[in-house]
Amino acid sequence: MALRSLAPNSTEEFTGEVCLKFPPKIVSPGLPALLLDKRRKGNFMDYSAPRLQLQMFIFYVLTQATHILLKNLGLPLFVSQILAGMIVRASNLGDYTYVINRSEDSIAVLGAIGGIGFLFFLFLSGVKMDVSLMFKSGMKAVYFGLPTVLVPLLACLIMNKVYYPGDDFFNTNKFFLAVSYAGTSFPVVHNLLSELNILNSELGRLGLSAALIGDMVTLVLTICSLWMKAHGEVGTKRVLQDVGWAILFLVIVVFVLRPGIKWMVKHIPETSQKKDICFYLVILAFMVSPRITQLFHLHPKFGPFILGLVVPDGPPLGSALVEKSDPIISGLFLPIFATTCGLRVDLASFKEGSKFQINQSIEAVVTLVVKFGVSLALAMFCKMPMRDSLVLAFVMISKGIVEIGYYSSMYDSMVISKPLYAFMIIMNIFIATIVAILVKWLYDPSRKYLCFHKKTIMNSKPNQELRVLGCVHVPGNVNSIINLLNACCPTRESSIALDVLHLVKLSGRATPLFIAHHKQKITTSDDLYSENVVMAFEQFERDHPEVVSLNIFTAISPPHLMYEDICNLAIEHSTSFIILPFHRRWYIDWSIESEDQTIRSLNCDILKMAPCSVGILVEGRRKLSCSTFRDTSSSESYSSYNIVVIFVGGKDDREALALAKRISKDESVSLTVIHLKAKNNIGTILGENDRALDDEMLSGIKGSVRYLEEQVSDGPETSDFLRSIVEDYQLFIVGRRYKCEDPQTLGLENWCEFEEIGIIGDLLSSSDFIGNYSVLIVQQQQQRTS
Known part of the structure; x- marks a missing residue:
C-alpha cells in the first residue's frame, strides 16, 4: 500500500510502502452471490464463516468416527476430540480442503471460539462446585487431598534442585510447571467418575471430596507460583501490591458479591420475569470477569472460575445456568477447543527437544508416579481393599481437558516449547486412556x-x-x-x-x-x-x-x-x-x-x-387408608378395608403372600387370597420344589384368611375374571413373576406394556380395568452371585 506524506519540519514530500494486516473476513457473501457475480474474485473458503462451518463439520465427523472405535474401551470423549485434531494435522487434510493451512486467520478464528468455550467451561465448573463441602468432607478427604498434591510437588522441586543446583527456580517458570504436574483438577475427576457411572459410589464420593480439596490447594499454589515468578521480574514491592489487590478481591467476592447474588436469588420470585434478569446479569459478569481479575493483578483465566464459585450451586440460579449453557458449551465450543489443542501437536518437533525439555518431561513422569504412590499408600493405610486402593490412586492422577487447557495457555505464553507441549498433550492422553480403562476394569460398585x-x-x-x-x-x-x-x-x-x-x-x-x-x-x-x-x-x-x-x-x-x-x-x-x-x-x-x-x-x-x-x-x-375406619377408643373392630392377593405360584407370589400375612394381623383388614389354578394343571412350568413351597405357604393361611380357588384355562379367562372383581377390593397384591409363562397368563405376555410390573400387574394397571383400587407388585430378592 503506497503512502505519501511530508517529513516533519520539511516541505519535502516522501513516498514509502506500509504493510497493513487486516483482520480476517468474518462474514460470507452467501452462496448465491458467489455463483451469480462472476466478477467476484477469490475462493468461497476465503471467508471465515463457510470455512469455520466446514472445519466444525470435519472435526465432528472425525471425532465421532474416532470415538465409535474407542468408546468400547471406555475412553473419554475428549481424547477422541484431541486425536481428531492430531489426525487433521498429520494427514495434511487442510492442504486440500482449505480447512487449516489456508492462512493463520483460520487458526485465529478457531482459537478464539475454543478459548471462549474453555473459559465458559471453567465458569460452569466453578458454578457446580460447592466449596463449603471442604469443611464437611471429613478428615479422610483431607488426608487424601493435601498429600497427593504437596508430596509430588516436593518431589518435583527436589528433582529441579538436582538438575539445576544453582538456579533459583522460585523466580522462574519451573515452580509453576511443578505445580501443574502435581496438581489435582476437580472437574476432571468429576467427569471421569460421571462417565464411568461411579459418581454415587462410596469410593466416588471420597474421590470427589479429595479432588475438591486438592483443586483448591492447586489453585492457591498456582497463584503463589505466579507471584514468585513476578518477584524475580518486578521486585518485592510490586508483588506485595499484587498480594494486597488479591486479598481485596477475595474480600469483595466473599463478603459483597456472593451475599449479593444470594440475596438477589432469594428475593426474586420463581415465576417472575426478573428471574431471567439474574441469569443475564451473571452471563454479563462472566464476559467481563477476565478484565476484572486483571484489574486486581490476577491472571484473566482465574476470573470465570472464581465467578463460578461465587454463584450459589444448585437451584434456582446454578441449575438454570448449567441447564441452559452446558449443552452448547460441552457439545460445541469445548470440543472445538480440544480439537484445536490436538491440531497444534507437532510430533516432528520431538527431534528439536533440548536438555531442559527432556528434564521437564522426566519430572512430569516422576511426579505422576509419586502422586500415584502417595495415593495408593494413603488408601492402604486407611485399610481399603487393594482393588479399591488402586482405583482411588488412578482417579487421583487422572488428567483431562483442564490440564490440556493449562498447557495450551503456557504454550501461547511461551512458558513451554513446542516439543514439551506435544509431550504433555500425548502424556495426558495416555494417562486419561489408561485410567479410564483400568478403573472400569478394577471397580464394580454393584x-x-x-x-x-x-x-x-x-x-x-x-x-x-x-x-x-x-x-x-x-x-x-x-x-x-x-x-x-x-x-x-x-x-x-x-x-x-x-x-x-x-x-x-x-x-x-x-x-x-x-x-x-x-x-x-x-x-x-x-x-x-x-x-x-x-x-x-x-x-x-x-x-x-x-x-x-x-x-x-x-x-x-x-x-x-x-x-x-x-x-x-x-x-x-x-x-x-x-x-x-x-x-x-x-x-x-x-x-x-x-x-x-x-x-x-x-x-x-x-x-x-x-x-x-x-x-x-x-x-x-x-x-389407601384403614385408620379412618377404626375406632381406637373401642375394643371392637370390624372389617373396613379389602385386600386381595392374586396367587399363581412361584417365589414372587410367595413373597406377596408373606407381606399380606403381616397385614392381615390387624382385624380391620379383610384379606382374600385367590389362587388361580390352571384347569387340570396342564402346562405349568413350576418345578416340584416350587409347587411344594407354594402348597406349604397356602396351607399356613387357609384357616386364617378367606381363601378362594379359581380355575382358568388361559390368559383371556384370567383377564375376564380379574375384571369382574376389581370393584370388590381396594388393594391388589401380586407377584411380578418375570419371564414366567403359565396357562393362567397364556396369550397375555404379548400385550404386556411394562415388563417391570409383570403380566398380571400390567393387566390390572391398564386402562381397560376401571376401578378405585391400587396395585402393589412384589418381587422377591434376586440371588445375584456374580
Whole structure:
C-alpha cells in the first residue's frame, strides 16, 4: 500500500510502502452471490464463516468416527476430540480442503471460539462446585487431598534442585510447571467418575471430596507460583501490591458479591420475569470477569472460575445456568477447543527437544508416579481393599481437558516449547486412556449388592419389625406411600421401621449429596429440598406411636445413578422391602397425569440390583387408608378395608403372600387370597420344589384368611375374571413373576406394556380395568452371585 506524506519540519514530500494486516473476513457473501457475480474474485473458503462451518463439520465427523472405535474401551470423549485434531494435522487434510493451512486467520478464528468455550467451561465448573463441602468432607478427604498434591510437588522441586543446583527456580517458570504436574483438577475427576457411572459410589464420593480439596490447594499454589515468578521480574514491592489487590478481591467476592447474588436469588420470585434478569446479569459478569481479575493483578483465566464459585450451586440460579449453557458449551465450543489443542501437536518437533525439555518431561513422569504412590499408600493405610486402593490412586492422577487447557495457555505464553507441549498433550492422553480403562476394569460398585444373605419378608421373623425403605420423587409419592403403610395398619405385633429416601435430580452442582435429616442439628439450605416430605412422614410417625420408627434421608444425585443411593441405604439398614412408586400417574378419570421414563429406568435398575425384596406401587384413584375406619377408643373392630392377593405360584407370589400375612394381623383388614389354578394343571412350568413351597405357604393361611380357588384355562379367562372383581377390593397384591409363562397368563405376555410390573400387574394397571383400587407388585430378592 503506497503512502505519501511530508517529513516533519520539511516541505519535502516522501513516498514509502506500509504493510497493513487486516483482520480476517468474518462474514460470507452467501452462496448465491458467489455463483451469480462472476466478477467476484477469490475462493468461497476465503471467508471465515463457510470455512469455520466446514472445519466444525470435519472435526465432528472425525471425532465421532474416532470415538465409535474407542468408546468400547471406555475412553473419554475428549481424547477422541484431541486425536481428531492430531489426525487433521498429520494427514495434511487442510492442504486440500482449505480447512487449516489456508492462512493463520483460520487458526485465529478457531482459537478464539475454543478459548471462549474453555473459559465458559471453567465458569460452569466453578458454578457446580460447592466449596463449603471442604469443611464437611471429613478428615479422610483431607488426608487424601493435601498429600497427593504437596508430596509430588516436593518431589518435583527436589528433582529441579538436582538438575539445576544453582538456579533459583522460585523466580522462574519451573515452580509453576511443578505445580501443574502435581496438581489435582476437580472437574476432571468429576467427569471421569460421571462417565464411568461411579459418581454415587462410596469410593466416588471420597474421590470427589479429595479432588475438591486438592483443586483448591492447586489453585492457591498456582497463584503463589505466579507471584514468585513476578518477584524475580518486578521486585518485592510490586508483588506485595499484587498480594494486597488479591486479598481485596477475595474480600469483595466473599463478603459483597456472593451475599449479593444470594440475596438477589432469594428475593426474586420463581415465576417472575426478573428471574431471567439474574441469569443475564451473571452471563454479563462472566464476559467481563477476565478484565476484572486483571484489574486486581490476577491472571484473566482465574476470573470465570472464581465467578463460578461465587454463584450459589444448585437451584434456582446454578441449575438454570448449567441447564441452559452446558449443552452448547460441552457439545460445541469445548470440543472445538480440544480439537484445536490436538491440531497444534507437532510430533516432528520431538527431534528439536533440548536438555531442559527432556528434564521437564522426566519430572512430569516422576511426579505422576509419586502422586500415584502417595495415593495408593494413603488408601492402604486407611485399610481399603487393594482393588479399591488402586482405583482411588488412578482417579487421583487422572488428567483431562483442564490440564490440556493449562498447557495450551503456557504454550501461547511461551512458558513451554513446542516439543514439551506435544509431550504433555500425548502424556495426558495416555494417562486419561489408561485410567479410564483400568478403573472400569478394577471397580464394580454393584459387587456389594451380591446376595449372600436373604433379606426378604418371608425370612423376617413374624413378630419382628419389618424394615421398609420408601422412595419419593414427587409430592404425590408421599401420599401414595403413607396411604399404603396406613393400609398395612402397623401394630405392636407387626411394627415397621421406615426409612424414607427423597430422590432429587442433581442439577447445577457437581457433588452428589446424601443428607440424613434425623442427624441434622440445624436447618441448612439443603434441608429445604425435603421440607414437606419430612413434615408429612413425621406426622405419620406421630399418628402411629410405638409402632413406627422413622428415618428420613435426601439423596441429590444424577437420575441414572440413584439406584446406588437406594441400594446402599438398603444394605446399611438391613432393609427387607423397598417400595418404589410407578413411573405413571393417573387423574381421577384414568387419563394420564404424568409419565417419567427416568423413574421407570430407575425402577428397572433397582429390580436388577436390589439386595432385598422390591415392591412397585401403582396407585389408583382411591386413597389407601384403614385408620379412618377404626375406632381406637373401642375394643371392637370390624372389617373396613379389602385386600386381595392374586396367587399363581412361584417365589414372587410367595413373597406377596408373606407381606399380606403381616397385614392381615390387624382385624380391620379383610384379606382374600385367590389362587388361580390352571384347569387340570396342564402346562405349568413350576418345578416340584416350587409347587411344594407354594402348597406349604397356602396351607399356613387357609384357616386364617378367606381363601378362594379359581380355575382358568388361559390368559383371556384370567383377564375376564380379574375384571369382574376389581370393584370388590381396594388393594391388589401380586407377584411380578418375570419371564414366567403359565396357562393362567397364556396369550397375555404379548400385550404386556411394562415388563417391570409383570403380566398380571400390567393387566390390572391398564386402562381397560376401571376401578378405585391400587396395585402393589412384589418381587422377591434376586440371588445375584456374580
